[in-house]
Amino acid sequence: MDGLYTDESLLQILMITGVLGGGAAWLAGRAIARTWRPYRQVIIYVALLGAAVRFAHFALFEATLLSLPSYLSDTLFLLAAGSLSWRITRVNQMVIQYYWLYERSGWLAWRERVPGVRDGGGSEAKPT
Secondary structure (H helix, E strand, O other): OOOOOOOOOHHHHHHHHHHHHHHHHHHHHHHHHHOOOOOHHHHHHHHHHHHHHHHHHHHHHOOOOOOHHHHHHHHHHHHHHHHHHHHHHHHHHHHHHOOOOEEEOOOOOEEEOOOOEOOOOOEOOOOO
């Protein structure tokens, strides 16, 4: 086993891990969230995707296939992309599907809606 990306150039790493792998991880995270599946499935899919990215490095650029540091580095990047995608999609789902219960609290969070207060800062008419 060699060190971290010893046989590859920066451009190869950016193209395979960054663009292809990162894009696939982003789409996987979004698909998992859109079907209301739990976050743990993102971890499983990204672990498999990390092996596929490592194979792409090996097949296209004759890099070391069984390099644990490179696999872990690829997989951690893919996990970050997939997790971010999953969370953003889940926040959008919660504030759109349950608009009467939740409101957006930033890109990565939602909070319970306060009764009687509108999003625009005005107040709703109180029932009598």
